Amino acid sequence: xxxxxxxxxxxxxxxxxxxxxxxxxxxxxxxxxxxxxxxxxxxxxxxxxxxxxxxxxxxxxxxxxxxxxxxxxxxxxxxxxxxxxxxxx
Numbered sequence: 077x078x079x080x081x082x083x084x085x086x087x088x089x090x091x092x093x094x095x096x097x098x099x100x101x102x103x104x105x106x107x108x109x110x111x112x113x114x115x116x117x118x119x120x121x122x123x124x125x126x127x128x129x130x131x132x133x134x135x136x137x138x139x140x141x142x143x144x145x146x147x148x149x150x151x152x153x154x155x156x157x158x159x160x161x162x163x164x165x
Contacts, residue, residue, distance in 0.1 A: 085153065086155055110144075
């Protein structure tokens, strides 16, 4: 099974970059669950948790708001502010 290539970016820095098997975020239209092979998507995110399952297990961050882009197993999440205290190196 292939993996998602994920980039989590705050306004002032790259927060996390790596592979994940699943990404979850809340958009203005409701909860999103992204797995490899997901169709292209552009969504506006609301304040809350963004979580992903990667090589270090289940991890999450809290964002203020932002957007999420999915294309060809590449997920890009951009937010103005990200609380990454829940991330493991």
